[in-house]
Amino acid sequence: MIDNLLNPAVLFFVLGIVAGVLKSDLKVPQALYESLSLYLLIVIGMKGGVELSKTSIQSVGLPVMGALALGVVIPLVAYVILKYLGKFSVPDAAAIAAHYGSVSAVTYAVCLSFLQKMNVPFEGFSAVLLVTMEVPAIVVAIMIARLHRSKTQVLPWGKFFHEVFLSKSIVLLVGGLLIGAVVGESGMQPVKNVFFDPFKGLLAFFLLEMGLVAASRIKDLKKVGIFLVLFGIGMPLISALLGCWIGKVTGLSVGGTAILATLAASASYIAAPAAVRIAIPDANPSYYLTASLGITFPFNLTIGLPLYLRWAEWIVGKSGV
Amino acid sequence: MWTKKLVTIITEKILEDELIDQFKKLDVKGFTVTDARGEGTRGVRSAGWDQSANIRFEIVCDGLTAEKVCSYLQTNFYANYAMIVFVSNVETLRNDKF
Numbered sequence: 074m075i076d077n078l079l080n081p082a083v084l085f086f087v088l089g090i091v092a093g094v095l096k097s098d099l100k101v102p103q104a105l106y107e108s109l110s111l112y113l114l115i116v117i118g119m120k121g122g123v124e125l126s127k128t129s130i131q132s133v134g135l136p137v138m139g140a141l142a143l144g145v146v147i148p149l150v151a152y153v154i155l156k157y158l159g160k161f162s163v164p165d166a167a168a169i170a171a172h173y174g175s176v177s178a179v180t181y182a183v184c185l186s187f188l189q190k191m192n193v194p195f196e197g198f199s200a201v202l203l204v205t206m207e208v209p210a211i212v213v214a215i216m217i218a219r220l221h222r223s224k225t226q227v228l229p230w231g232k233f234f235h236e237v238f239l240s241k242s243i244v245l246l247v248g249g250l251l252i253g254a255v256v257g258e259s260g261m262q263p264v265k266n267v268f269f270d271p272f273k274g275l276l277a278f279f280l281l282e283m284g285l286v287a288a289s290r291i292k293d294l295k296k297v298g299i300f301l302v303l304f305g306i307g308m309p310l311i312s313a314l315l316g317c318w319i320g321k322v323t324g325l326s327v328g329g330t331a332i333l334a335t336l337a338a339s340a341s342y343i344a345a346p347a348a349v350r351i352a353i354p355d356a357n358p359s360y361y362l363t364a365s366l367g368i369t370f371p372f373n374l375t376i377g378l379p380l381y382l383r384w385a386e387w388i389v390g391k392s393g394v
Numbered sequence: 395m396w397t398k399k400l401v402t403i404i405t406e407k408i409l410e411d412e413l414i415d416q417f418k419k420l421d422v423k424g425f426t427v428t429d430a431r432g433e434g435t436r437g438v439r440s441a442g443w444d445q446s447a448n449i450r451f452e453i454v455c456d457g458l459t460a461e462k463v464c465s466y467l468q469t470n471f472y473a474n475y476a477m478i479v480f481v482s483n484v485e486t487l488r489n490d491k492f
Contacts, residue, residue, distance in 0.1 A: 103429075103447070289446075346445050350408050354474035362445060 077187050077379045082277040086374055089284015094291065101282035109279040110343065114245035116272050117178055121200020121246075122253020123261055128197045136333070139323040140202040143337050144209030147312050148174030152217055154308070159300045161360070167218035168349045168356030169301075172365045173308050174210020175341035176203055178242065179283065180373050182276055184335040187378050188328050195328025204246050206336050208237055211348050218353045233352055242344045283370070290367030297363050305368025309338035313381045317388045330385035331378075338381060339373055340365035396489040399460035400452060403467065404430055405477040407447035417453065420462045423492060425453045436476040448476070454484060454492045 077083065092099045125133075148170040155166035181203050188195055215233070237243070253261070261269070294302060316337030320330030342365050349356060403413070410427065417425060430450040453463065460481055471477050486492055 342445075347408060350406070350445075351412070354471075358445065 076191060078375060080183070080186060080190065082183055082186065082273065082280050083374050085277040086280040086284040086287075086371070089281040089286075090288045090291070090371065091284075093285045093288020099285065101285065106279075106282050109275055109282070111241070111245060112275060113182065113272075113279055114178055114242055115249040116268050117182055117200060117203070118246040118249020119253035119261070119268055120249075120272075121198070121203070122250040122255070123258050124197030124199075124253075125201060125250065126254045126257040132196075133198045133201055135323040136196070136198070136320075136325055136329070137201060137205050139319040140205040140333065140336070141209060143312070143316060143319055143333070144174055144206045145213055146315065147337060148210040148213045148217075150311065150315075151308055152214065154304065159304060163221040164218050164353050164356040165360050167214045168353045169304075169361045169364055170217070171211045171214030171349050171353075172340045172342070172345045172361045173312065173369070174206075174213065175208070175345040176206045176336045177339035177341055177365075177370065177373075178203060178246065178343070179276070179279065180339040180370065181332070181336060182272075183280075183374055184332055184378055184381075186273060186276070188331060188382070191382065193328040193331065193382065195326060195332055199329060199332045200246070200250060202333060202336060204243070204250060207243060207246070207341070207344055211237055211341075211345055215348070215352045218356075233348075236351060237344070237348050240344050240347060280374075283366075287366050287371055290363045293359055293363045294367060297360055301360060301364050302368055305340075305364045306372050309340070309369050309373060309377055312337040313377070313384065317381070317384050320385065321389050325389070327382075327385050327389050330389045331382040334381040334385055335373065335378060338369075338377055340369040342366050342370065395485040395487065396492075397483055398454050398486045398492045399457055400454050400482050400484040401460050401463055401479065402482070403451040403453075403477065403479045404432070404448060405451075405471070406475050407449045408445075409471065409475060409477075410449055413451065416466060417451075417463065420466060421459050422453055422455055422463065425451055427451055434476065434478070454486060456492065 089099075151170035151173045152166050155161045155169055156163065159166070161169070181199075185195075185199070313334040316334035317330055319337075320333040325333060342362070345365075346358070346362060349361065350358060405413075407429075414425075414427075428450050430448040432448060453460075455463070464479055464481065467477065467479050
């Protein structure tokens, strides 16, 4: 675990949290935050695309199906827990479920750098799994919310799909993947200096801002209640176990399984909040933003990543794969 | 000088596209949007990142359009979104522009 914590990105995140909690006047300008998030998403896509260009297409199929299944099952499990154990209203339970089923690209990026640091090899196509898991959970959760809705205005499906599939994170991730896959490693050489070399440094810088945002959410912990705090830690553990199992069943390596578990455990805070705010307007944003950003994101970055790797080693390694 | 209504709307950035579409359907001829930040009953709207960003719409229009805009906003958004709307009288130089 110490190995993971001694990653500059994670330490910058902790610095952001400390500065936020202590009410420092440190602020990252919004324009920089937006620029960094654009950069990170496109580079994550491009790196995945370059790796994908070296992989055979057949090997991708089964894990993608597994990722898709996770994207559908996780929000359903989360919804049932929130609705029946946590006694949340339908819109709130569905909105939170959307966040836990969808994924966090930044958690994914930190997971990759953690695996590299630990010298654990992983499948090149893992970015495809990230893209696969971004949307399905949001759709599932919004369908749940709609099934229970009798009144209030409903966003037309056409508009909703436009909102979700053309959201910036999907456009940048898929666009980056395609560009990376078409150009391949040699084609990337001329732009490597801009897109690949500064990635880890800028990721660390971005996490400073995420720490500040998470700190502003940590202040809301008292308002959201103890159940949601426990859910924010318990749900990623359940999802990660499911992810490990799917990783094993679909034949991923230890590294690939750890990535799939991390994706399953991560909660979205870019794509899901934007879609949910429009599609489930009566859900309280304090609940889903605080759970996703204030609890699950910090938990995954610090304790989650090394834990999921250990589980992946245990579950996949045990069968001798 | 011609007296018109200035409708000011301060709300969540996420509604920007939706509102622009609707304003056009409600015969609004033009508007100005700026980024905004502040604090209210729905907490701090710091503009630090997308989910907590606010915007301010300013629309100069005739009384009838102002009423249509206000009632549309109140019916559809007041319950679930951070939004305030206020209307004031303004003097304009061109009657037919607004």
